[in-house]
Amino acid sequence: MTDAALPHAAVASTAPARRDFGLKRRHAAERRFRLYGVAAIVIGLGFLAVLLVSIVGKGYTAFVQTSITVPVEFSAEIIDKDNERATNPRVLVSANYPVIARNAVAKALGVATDDKAAMRDIAKFVSDGSRSTLREIVVNDPSVIGTTRNVTLLAAADIDSANKGQIDLTVPESKRKVSDRQVAWLDQLKQQGAVSTPFNWGLITFGASSRPETAGLGVALVGSLYMMAIVLLCALPIGVAASIYLEEFAKKNRFTDFIEVNINNLAAVPSIVFGLLGLAVFINFFGLPRSAPIVGGLVLTLMTLPTIIIATRAALRSVPPSIRSAALGIGASRMQMVFDHVLPLAMPGILTGTIIGLARALGETAPLLLIGMVAFVADRPTTPLDPATALPVQIYMWANEAERAFVERTSGAIMVLLLFLALMNLAAILLRRRFERRW
Amino acid sequence: MSLESAATIAAPVSRPNAPPKMQGEKVGVFYGEKQALFDVDLKIEQFNVTSLIGPSGCGKSTFLRSLNRMNDTIDGCRVVGKITLDHDDIYDPAIDVVELRARVGMVFQKPNPFPKSIYENVAYGPKIHGIARNKADLDEIVHSSLRRAGLWNEVKDRLQEPGTGLSGGQQQRLCIARAIATKPEVLLMDEPCSALDPIATAVIEELIDELRENFTIVIVTHSMQQAARVSQKTAFFHLGKLIEEGKTEDIFTNPKNKQTQDYITGRIG
Amino acid sequence: MSAGWVVAIVLAIGALAYFFAAQRARVQRDGTDRAKEVPHSLPTYHGWLAFIFATVPALLVYLVVSSVSAGLLDSRIRSEVTAHIADPAAASLSIGIVRNASNALTQLDLSGPNVPTSYAALRDMAKSAGITLADSGEDYMVPLAAGVNADAGVHKLIGQGLTLLLSLAGAAFAYSRIRLRLRARNQVERVVLCSLLGASTVAILTTVGIILSMLGETIHFFSEVDPLTFFFGTVWDPRFAAAGSSGSEGQFGLIPLLMGTLYIALVSMLFAVPVGLMAAVYMGEYASNRVRSTVKPLLELLAGIPTIVYGIFAVVTLGPFFRDLSAALAGGFSFIQAQSVFTAGIVMGVMLIPVVSSLSDDVITAVPRAMRDGSLALGATRSETIRKVILPAALPGIVGALLLTASRAIGETMIVVLAAGVAARINFNPFEAMTTITVKIVNQLTGDLEFNSPQTLVAFALGLTLFTLTLGMNVYALYIVRKYREQYE
Incomplete structure (x- = not known):
């Protein structure tokens, strides 16, 4: 004042x-x-x-990843000593690729490959993921064997941290994970222009891994996507149908009151209780598989329903009664009134509520822990019945990992999650702005 | 206020021997425990305009809404007595209320077009009742309804624009066009001009007079001049009872009942 | 023919029924004079009615036959296996083996004379096809599995035949009764209304599901652990036993968990209520429109952040910060532990700020303007009006809102899982770790579990306790808030 x-x-x-x-x-x-x-x-x-x-x-x-580009010699000696790849293609798959990677880096650094101690340090220099990088190259095109070409390999997580300046070099060498020699090598490679820090696509494509540099959100994103799809497909129709019944058809009686009390209470039930419900009903009683997005999706559906119902009812209520009497007055049945006029007019409000409900479901963690979404899943699920994790659960799992590089990835994963939530809320706000109607 | 002159504008078209289009016998309406309408007996003649007048809360709108069972939409509302449409009891359980409303259309106090295009507004009724067999049919119905509602010339170039963009008077004529597009036999109008300015009102009143050729019209109005101008028959309601009914000119020039007299001379209401 | 095919065929019959019925209705309509007789329903409604007749009864019967068949097969396996084995635990294992064997037979496409006579033979055949079967099967199981498969085949045939027949019959019936005056629309709408009603009972079913599932497991738990030692026990030490060994009894005392839960909730409320309430008051009474329209959505962002993020914030940032701060204050000794009641409470409090402020905003705006004007007109300052008139008038509503907030705090999981610690103890120092009911539910149910041990069942007893606690608070709070609103309406 x-x-x-x-x-x-x-x-x-x-x-x-x-x-x-x-x-x-x-x-x-x-x-x-x-x-x-x-x-x-x-x-x-x-x-x-x-x-x-x-x-x-x-x-x-976490969004950039140190990579090392070195000339790699695809030595036939190591890959296919007995030259039997024509008859037994499995040799290409099981070849000792880490040695190739190690030798390539050693050569670039000018380290002799018979220096055992140095080679051990070099082995910890490049990511173990280079095994699959090289294997893929060879399996796709066996003609590279015997040639040398430039390959970009992921640096190991500790080297990545060192390159990002996250390792305190004043700490005595024995107490840190990166030796002075490795730091010197890193500088040497940098001067050669072999070190680059490209965008870390692996963070959003890789599955679970115990090595930070090859751990990603791929499985979690697919799992979350499946769950959101299930929530949308189940919760939206059921929620809208229930709201239409309660708002447009239900007579005021005990039964209706009972439904309303139930909905209001479900909106306030702790989310972990829904996890217990999912475990007892969907997994134990109906025998659905553990860790599967379908169970997670159903649990989140039940959690999201009250949100959608409350939003839908508010949207239906905001349609003025004059529209209803107009439709009834020319002889539309109540069903026609609802589906031809009231529902289309309430749609923006319903969708806004649904998006907000979905956003909440996307960030929900506790019930998913109970239905076994805490799992080490390396391969992306192909159906909602395959094991998967979810974005927030993956964050939880990474938060429990001890390695330093996982701290960075945990926060990076949170940023990805928050980005999705921000986009969804933005969509809801735009939808509301665009279609808001004043009566 | 020149009641006499106003009353003479509407030429009486009473056909005393024709059966009434609609008839109410001992109609009573309850809202929960409260009775809002008592023992109304009223005949609604075909191709006439019947106006229902009376002070607010007298039950005239309640009676009107019971003629196409719009009262059904109010929780706890109950109608007793008998209302017939061409001798069929409209409260008979065998009657489909939707069909009834297709035959007895309604125009509301406040214009309430759907937030859709002008064309869609008028076409909706024919579509749900299956009146049009094809697109050309539907176009024809929409055009003729708009023409009859006197709106055609104003909107013919913008049929796809939203009906909510029209002026108040145009909106109300759109609602009338929408109501007559289903070709109802009776058209109920609940104070159709109360939200409009005098010029728009005059247009609507003229329209009502023209519509009388094809439709039986019942209109609730607050304005006695309007009742006198547009109707051939008038019924006066007070405190939920039908006090007096008869030819409009008789009611306004020579009311039999004291309460009617008090009302038309402005002492109650 | 798989279930998917049956459903697809029934739906296809329904689609055809729709098409032909609508066509017939259209022909009837076009053949009559509207002036004489008015058709009751649009042709599409006749079509939908035929679709419903063709699909709904058929699919319902299919569902019933399938579940009855499953029950019959199950009881046949059970009765024959228990005839061989008396011990219930071993029997349930054997029932599983029989089921797997019958699945293997189906996958290998073996029936009648092709079925091997010994279990070992079956296992070898399965193995060569890449299917692993348990070693401990016996020979009587093979003919049983084959017999069950034969039964299943018969049931399936009956079910599918009945379903398809019913679907066709329904379609034909609906087609035959199409008349001009048939009230197809009303009938279709009745079916739609029933499905709307069905959808709205999902809420009831969910509640019933929650209560029944938790109650069942809880009763199971109480058959092994005395309820008194659960509700009044002061020691929580569930001792995960190795699978199979039943020697190690755990102690399941609720009290330390309940105390931790309430303590953390109390700390969070002590932080969130003043901040949230004052924020709501300031935004409602003092802030200019511009400030309000930027600050309010920003504060609401706090409500949109998932709780896992708060938990990690507590672990990674705030916990270490408090620890180092306390170390700096006390000269080296960090009296605040990284995981503590205090840290968890503060972080949960931050999460609750927008909850408190939006709930109390609703309550405060429900106080009639006239009351505020009356006070201001007497010359009271704004803060006097708020403190002496508005807040007392809004008090019941605020109490309700706080109860709702408290129930959120009690049921919150992820923050406490990460920030509060797992040590179940009774302790009044807020700077040390305590644990909560929700943390223990998560602890007991993650990882490999053996479903029937008290160690896992206790989670359901904890869940039921939590559910009852929060339900009571919610019902009472909603009741207060409603009463409060009615007072001003």
């Missing part, structure tokens, strides 16, 4: 008799009260800022 700041003393002096309202004290109290309000908001927003800054600050480096 602006008049609180006026100089009251001046006003008072012109008054005939001066009465004491304790104004000074009261205005001080007023200012204090206001300050509390400001403080509350600052605290809230401050935490928001700290939270986002800490996550982005820790996570943004």
Whole structure:
């Protein structure tokens, strides 16, 4: 209130008799009260800022990955010593590719391959994932055997950390994971222009892995996608149908009241209870597989239903009664009234509510832990019945990993999750803006 | 207020021997426990305009809404007595209320076009009742309904624009076009001009007079002048009872009942 | 023919029925004079009615026959196996083996005279086809499995024949009764209405499902552990036993978990309520429109952040920060542990700020304007009006809102799983770790579980306790809030 700041003393002096309202004290109290309000908001927003800054600050480096490009000699000696690939193609699959990778890096660094100690350090220099990188090249095109070509290999997680400057080199060498020699090699390769930090596509394509540099959200993203699809396919029709019944057809009676009480309570039931329900009913009773997106999707459907029902009913209620009487007045049945007029008009509100419900379901973790989505799944699921994880569960699993590089990936994964949530909420806001109707 | 002159504008077209199109016998309406309408007996003559007048809360709208069972949409509403349409009891369980409303159409107090195109507004009724057999048929119905509602010239170039973009008077004529597109036998109008300005009102009143050729019309109105101008028969309601009914000119020039007299001279209402 | 095919064929029959019925209705309609007789329903409604007649009864019968068949086969296996083995545990194992054997026979496409006579022979055949069967099967199981398969085949034939027949009959019936005056629309709409009603009972079914499933397992749990030692026990030590060994008894005392839950909820409420309430008051009474329209959505962002993110924030940032801060304050000794009631409570409090502020905003705006104007007109300052008039008037509503918030805090899982710790103990120092009911539910049910041990069943007892607790709070809170709203309506 602006008049609180006026100089009251001046006003008072012109008054005939001066009465004491304790104004000074009261205005001080007023200012204090206001300050509390400001403080509350600052605290809230401050935490928001700290939270986002800490996550982005820790996570943004996860989106690049140190890679080393070196000439790799696909030595026939190592891959296919007995030259039997024509008859037995399996030799190409089981060949000792790590040695090839190691030799290539050693050559680039000018290290002799018979220096056992140095080779051990080099082995820890490139990611174990180079095995599959090289294998893929050879299996796809066996003619590379015996030739040399430039290949980009992932650096091991510790080297990646060192390259990103996350390793404190003042710590004694024995207490850190990267030796001085490896740091020197990294610098040497950098000077050769062999080190690059491209965008880390692996973060969103790879499956589970115990090595941070080859661990990704691929399985989790597919799992979450399946679950969202199931939630959308189940919760939207059921929720809309239930809302239509309650809002347009139900008579006011005990049964209707009972349904309403149920919906309101389900909206407030702790999410973990839905996980117990899923475990007992879907997995134990109906025998659906553990860790499968279908079970997760069904559990999240039940959780999301109340949100969708509440939003849909509000949207239906906001359609003015005059539209209903107009339709009835020319002889539309109630069903025709609802499906031809009321529902289309309520659709933007329904979709907005649905997107918000989906966003909440996407971030939900606790019930998924109970139905076994905490699993080490390396291959992307092809159907909703295959084992998978979910985005927030993957975050939880990475948070429990000890290695430093997983901290960065955890925060990176959170950024991916928050990005999806932001996009969904943005879509909801735009939808509301675009179709908002004032009656 | 020149009641006499106003009353003479509407030429009486009473055909005393023709059977009534609709007839109410001892009609009563309850909202829950409360009775809102008591023992109304009223005949609605074919191809006439019957106006229902009376102070607010007198039950005239309630009676009107019971003629096409719009009261069904209100929870706890109950109708007793008998209302017939061409001798069929419209509250008979065998009657499909949807079919009834296709035969007894309604225009509401506030214009309530659907938030769809003008064309879609008018075409909706014929579509759901299967009146049109093909697109050409439907076009013809839409065009003729708009023409009859006197809206054609104003909207013929913008049939695909939303009906909600029209002015209030145009919207109400659109609603009338929408109602007559299903070719109802009776058209109920619940204070159709109360939300409109005087010029738009005059247009609608003229329209009502023309529509009388093909439709039986029942209109609820607050304005006695309007009743006098458009109707051939008038029924006066007070406190849920039908006080007096008869030819419009008789009611306005020579009311038999004291309450009617008080109302038309402005002492109650 | 698989179930998918049956459904597809029935749907195809329905589609044909739709098409022909609509066509017939159209012909009838075009053949009559509207002036004489008015058709009741549009041709599409006749079509849909035929579709419903062709599909709904048929699919319902298919469902019934399938589940009855499953029950019959199950009871046949059970009765024959228990005739051979008396011990229930061994019998349930054998029943599993028979089921696998019959699946293997189906996959190998063996029936009648081709069925091997010994279990070992079957196992070898299965193995060469890449199907692994348990070693411990016996020979009597093979003919049983084959017999079950034969039964299943007969049932399947009956079910599918009946279904298809019924579908065709329904279609024909619906087609034959098409008349101009048939109220097809009303009948279709009745079916639609029934499905709408069905959809709205899902909420009831969910609640019933929650209660029944948890109650069943809880009763099971209480048959092994005394309810008194569960509800009043002060030691939580479930001791995961190795599978099979039944010697090691755990202790399942609820009290330490309940105390931890309530303590953390209390800390979070102590933080969230003043902040959230003051934020709501400031935004409602003082803030300019511009400030409100930017600050409010920002605060609501806090509500949109998944709780797992809060949990990780607590573990990675806030917990270490408090620990280092306390170490700096106390000269080296960190009296706040990284995982502690305090950290978990503060982070949960941050999560609850928008909950408190939006709930109390609703409540405060429900106070009639006239009350506020009356106070201001007497010369009260704004804060006096808020403190002495609005807040007391809104008090019941605020209490309801706080109850709802508290129930959120009690049921919250991910933050406490990550930030509170797993040590179940009774302790009043907020700077040390305690654990909660939800943490223990997660602990007991993640990893490999053996479903019938008290170690896993206790999770359902905990869940039921949690559900009852929060349900009570929610019902009471919603009741208060409704009463409060009615008062001003």
